[in-house]
Amino acid sequence: MAAALQTNIRPVKFPATFRALTKQSPAPFRVRCCAVNSAGKKRYNITLLPGDGIGPEVISIAKNVLQKAGSLEGVEFSFREMPVGGAALDLVGVPLPEETVSAAKDSDAVLLGAIGGYKWDKNEKHLKPETGLLQLRAALKVFANLRPATVLPQLVDASTLKREVAEGVDLMVVRELTGGIYFGVPRGIKTNENGEEVGFNTEVYAAHEIDRIARVAFETARKRRGKLCSVDKANVLEASILWRRRVAALAAEYPDVELSHMYVDNAAMQLVRDPKQFDTIVTNNIFGDILSDEASMITGSIGMLPSASLSDSGPGLFEPIHGSAPDIAGQDKANPLATILSAAMLLKYGLGEEKAAKRIEDAVLGALNKGFRTGDIYSNGTKLVGCKEMGEEVLKSVDSQVHASV
Ligand code: IPM
Numbered sequence: 531m532a533a534a535l536q537t538n539i540r541p542v543k544f545p546a547t548f549r550a551l552t553k554q555s556p557a558p559f560r561v562r563c564c565a566v567n568s569a570g571k572k573r574y575n576i577t578l579l580p581g582d583g584i585g586p587e588v589i590s591i592a593k594n595v596l597q598k599a600g601s602l603e604g605v606e607f608s609f610r611e612m613p614v615g616g617a618a619l620d621l622v623g624v625p626l627p628e629e630t631v632s633a634a635k636d637s638d639a640v641l642l643g644a645i646g647g648y649k650w651d652k653n654e655k656h657l658k659p660e661t662g663l664l665q666l667r668a669a670l671k672v673f674a675n676l677r678p679a680t681v682l683p684q685l686v687d688a689s690t691l692k693r694e695v696a697e698g699v700d701l702m703v704v705r706e707l708t709g710g711i712y713f714g715v716p717r718g719i720k721t722n723e724n725g726e727e728v729g730f731n732t733e734v735y736a737a738h739e740i741d742r743i744a745r746v747a748f749e750t751a752r753k754r755r756g757k758l759c760s761v762d763k764a765n766v767l768e769a770s771i772l773w774r775r776r777v778a779a780l781a782a783e784y785p786d787v788e789l790s791h792m793y794v795d796n797a798a799m800q801l802v803r804d805p806k807q808f809d810t811i812v813t814n815n816i817f818g819d820i821l822s823d824e825a826s827m828i829t830g831s832i833g834m835l836p837s838a839s840l841s842d843s844g845p846g847l848f849e850p851i852h853g854s855a856p857d858i859a860g861q862d863k864a865n866p867l868a869t870i871l872s873a874a875m876l877l878k879y880g881l882g883e884e885k886a887a888k889r890i891e892d893a894v895l896g897a898l899n900k901g902f903r904t905g906d907i908y909s910n911g912t913k914l915v916g917c918k919e920m921g922e923e924v925l926k927s928v929d930s931q932v933h934a935s936v
């Protein structure tokens with residue numbers, strides 16, 4: 531029978547973070563709708579942005595995993611692949627074509643591989659692949675970036691930290707993603723009155739930007755272990771003084787969350803000294819960029835870590851936090867797990883499809899339990915595999931869950 535699509539007005543279920551966020555939001559919350567086919571399967575439109583370097587390799591694997599896990603939970607996807615970053619520069623001369631923005635905005639969620647590479651490193655700023663990514667974040671208004679860093683028992687020995695320091699680490703960095711020094715004006719490079727060149731940027735946060743990211747963080751902490759650490763540089767920066775004041779003021783609304791504040795230099799130190807003290811960290815755009823890379827190293831490999839970037843109404847953007855790794859691109863050496871786990875975050879945070887998300891998370895653990903490792907997480911006694919084989923093992927693992935549940 532033809533699977534005729536019918537429009538469905540049933541709202542997509544958003545996780546509590548979203549719902550709580552929107553309760554506070556002055557504007558009415560517009561939920562996204564999905565279609566349901568005649569077989570009763572929900573159907574979502576996903577924009578895939580493979581990008582550069584290892585991006586295309588890891589995205590094609592994550593797509594298969596997403597499809598498989600979805601089909602087991604009555605969820606179908608239609609995928610549309612669009613160019614971004616260096617790939618877009620080569621194709622049409624800009625790092626973020628308008629068609630890519632419209633496709634992303636029209637979809638239910640966006641899954642991105644990676645952007646950047648040596649080839650475009652010397653480009654002028656507006657023609658850098660990274661500029662395309664920042665424009666995409668701004669266009670989708672994804673102000674809340676969730677970056678979990680979890681040390682899996684299977685990978686404790688991949689961490690450069692001592693076993694007793696790394697074991698059991700499970701933290702979440704909530705990074706503000708569309709404000710601060712990344713986007714603040716004035717900015718530029720100019721010649722001053724002495725004829726000397728000066729480069730300058732502006733760290734600026736409006737109260738509403740701090741409040742909305744703080745709410746996401748409080749909600750996130752509430753669903754985790756109830757501890758929130760706000761990281762700033764309030765001993766030096768005015769933007770941080772306001773940040774601390776606003777976050778502290780909101781604490782009254784979340785009496786069940788234990789709030790602390792920490793200067794960023796101390797936080798960088800504490801993350802390697804005793805990372806288990808952290809549950810949820812909330813911080814600005816640039817501190818979040820740096821601390822999330824640091825946190826990823828505790829887990830052994832940046833190749834393991836996913837991320838979710840959420841707005842308060844439109845589609846989310848999901849991407850591994852590793853870069854494009856041009857040195858290993860096209861060699862079947864990349865670790866696809868961060869992108870596969872980003873697909874799980876897409877299901878959970880973007881579409882509210884928690885069961886399918888759990889299937890993917892379990893399948894990743896399944897492949898690791900069988901001893902499969904890509905080069906970045908390899909240790910003696912495990913089985914070294916390439917990107918494709920790791921992907922196939924995860925797929926098999928999703929499959930074996932079917933047999934287990936039949
Ligand atoms: C990240 C990256 C980006 C950032 C770059 C590629 C623009 O480092 O997602 O952490 O600085 O946000």
Ligand code: MG
Binds near residue numbers: 819820823
């Ligand atoms: Mg970064």
